[in-house]
Amino acid sequence: MKPASFEYYAPTNVDEALARLAELGYGVKVLAGGQSLVPSMNFRLAQPPALLDLNNVQELFYIRPTSDGGVAIGTMTRDSQVEHDALIKEKFPIIAAAMHFMAHPQIRNRGTFGGAIAHADPTAQLPAVVLALNGRMRIRSQQGERWVAAEEFFVGPFTSVLEPEELLVEVELPPTPAHSGWSYRQMERQAGAQALVGVAVMVSLDEAGKCRSARIAFLSVGETAVLARQAAQMLTGQKPTAELIHAAAETAANVDIEPGGDIHCSVEYRRHLAEVLARQALTEAFERAGR
Amino acid sequence: MSDLINVKVTVNGMAYEREVEPRMLLVDFIRHELGLTGTHVGCEHGVCGTCTILFDGSPVRSCLLFAVQAVGHEIRTIEGLGTIDHLHPVQEAFREAHGAQCGFCTPGMIMSVLPFLEENQDPTEQEIREAIDGNLCRCTGYQHIIQAVELASDKLAEQRQSVKEGR
Numbered sequence: 001m002k003p004a005s006f007e008y009y010a011p012t013n014v015d016e017a018l019a020r021l022a023e024l025g026y027g028v029k030v031l032a033g034g035q036s037l038v039p040s041m042n043f044r045l046a047q048p049p050a051l052l053d054l055n056n057v058q059e060l061f062y063i064r065p066t067s068d069g070g071v072a073i074g075t076m077t078r079d080s081q082v083e084h085d086a087l088i089k090e091k092f093p094i095i096a097a098a099m100h101f102m103a104h105p106q107i108r109n110r111g112t113f114g115g116a117i118a119h120a121d122p123t124a125q126l127p128a129v130v131l132a133l134n135g136r137m138r139i140r141s142q143q144g145e146r147w148v149a150a151e152e153f154f155v156g157p158f159t160s161v162l163e164p165e166e167l168l169v170e171v172e173l174p175p176t177p178a179h180s181g182w183s184y185r186q187m188e189r190q191a192g193a194q195a196l197v198g199v200a201v202m203v204s205l206d207e208a209g210k211c212r213s214a215r216i217a218f219l220s221v222g223e224t225a226v227l228a229r230q231a232a233q234m235l236t237g238q239k240p241t242a243e244l245i246h247a248a249a250e251t252a253a254n255v256d257i258e259p260g261g262d263i264h265c266s267v268e269y270r271r272h273l274a275e276v277l278a279r280q281a282l283t284e285a286f287e288r289a290g291r
Numbered sequence: 292m293s294d295l296i297n298v299k300v301t302v303n304g305m306a307y308e309r310e311v312e313p314r315m316l317l318v319d320f321i322r323h324e325l326g327l328t329g330t331h332v333g334c335e336h337g338v339c340g341t342c343t344i345l346f347d348g349s350p351v352r353s354c355l356l357f358a359v360q361a362v363g364h365e366i367r368t369i370e371g372l373g374t375i376d377h378l379h380p381v382q383e384a385f386r387e388a389h390g391a392q393c394g395f396c397t398p399g400m401i402m403s404v405l406p407f408l409e410e411n412q413d414p415t416e417q418e419i420r421e422a423i424d425g426n427l428c429r430c431t432g433y434q435h436i437i438q439a440v441e442l443a444s445d446k447l448a449e450q451r452q453s454v455k456e457g458r
Contacts, residue, residue: 002319005314006313010359035352038356039335042316042354080349106352191421
């Protein structure tokens with residue numbers, strides 16, 4: 001179990017990294033934290049001819065407030081740094097809550113926020129959380145820069161809209177509106193293992209106590225993190241009563257998602273978990289929003 | 292084979308310099324190039340935790356890093372703690388509380404626990420369980436390891452107290 005040979009490039013700034021990507025295209029793989037890439041290289045599931053290591057690109061390590069009251073996270077910011085950051089805790093407590101389930105502290109010390117997004121693992125926590133938070137990705141290439149909403153970013157298992165010459169440089173999270181509530185729930189077979197199902201929920205209430213917005217993002221139920229749109233539509237503009245939350249969770253689990261089954265979890269069990277977790281998460285999120 | 296890359300790195304306070312292929316994992320570098328075999332190789336995909344080392348003070352998996360990525364960084368391995376005659380308090384606690392059975396997971400356990408106990412000086416049992424949830428042990432059933440960490444916490448508290456009193 002040793003990786004195959006590769007050429008190693010360790011640029012010290014983004015321009016240098018982009019030049020290398022433009023030159024090598026599909027012939028190079030970006031190495032961020034490496035907590036998913038290196039295991040697959042050890043197994044030789046991945047045998048990239050070259051690695052572009054971003055760990056010396058200091059300009060990609062940051063957490064900073066944005067002018068509109070949101071937060072921008074540089075792609076190489078370590079997960080553990082995000083997890084324990086005071087600004088993130090204050091503005092987006094859902095992130096630390098979800099990260100608690102992300103592998104182990106030793107992995108989060110090395111793994112990066114942007115790396116987990118770019119990897120686009122449908123069973124990972126952060127894509128679903130960023131989807132629930134309505135985040136957007138800042139992508140750069142030598143041709144320039146573009147922004148892609150989380151809803152457009154993930155296109156399939158381990159596949160995003162990133163072109164081979166492009167680099168995800170930042171994840172931007174917009175501010176959450178007043179009277180917002182959050183919840184993260186998941187079920188896994190052992191601590192740090194893949195979620196059988198997980199759900200990240202963000203809701204907000206209007207002055208009358210009706211649901212202004214709801215974003216319900218599942219992981220481990222499809223080819224990407226999945227937004228439960230019909231369930232959200234049922235809730236929007238309505239008083240979030242227990243009955244309505246029940247009905248929305250049922251819709252989320254039976255209409256909005258098309259989960260597959262595997263040795264650990266049948267389709268029926270996955271839908272069951274999705275319903276129960278969505279109900280719990282919505283109830284908790286609306287409670288928090290009402291405080 | 293790719294070109295060899297020069298790796299200068301500090302391990303347990305000692306400076307080392309070697310020429311290695313980029314594909315060499317840090318754990319293999321530590322064991323085979325430096326001869327520090329206290330860091331163990333288990334699953335080689337980041338699950339078992341036995342290769343845990345301190346990288347600039349933070350516990351990480353040395354099987355998920357390449358040696359070339361350690362250039363200019365500070366590494367601490369189990370060899371950097373105590374000596375046979377003067378064990379580190381955490382090592383002493385693992386011995387006294389029978390926190391090691393076959394001993395294979397022990398270096399990783401201790402390297403995970405060390406920074407945890409620096410940050411959390413009076414951990415609850417639940418916090419200890421979470422701190423070691425990334426380290427697998429196939430022998431003990433964890434009970435004695437948890438007791439060892441509790442004992443280690445007490446020993447470190449005693450040590451801090453005696454430093455404070457100037458003893």
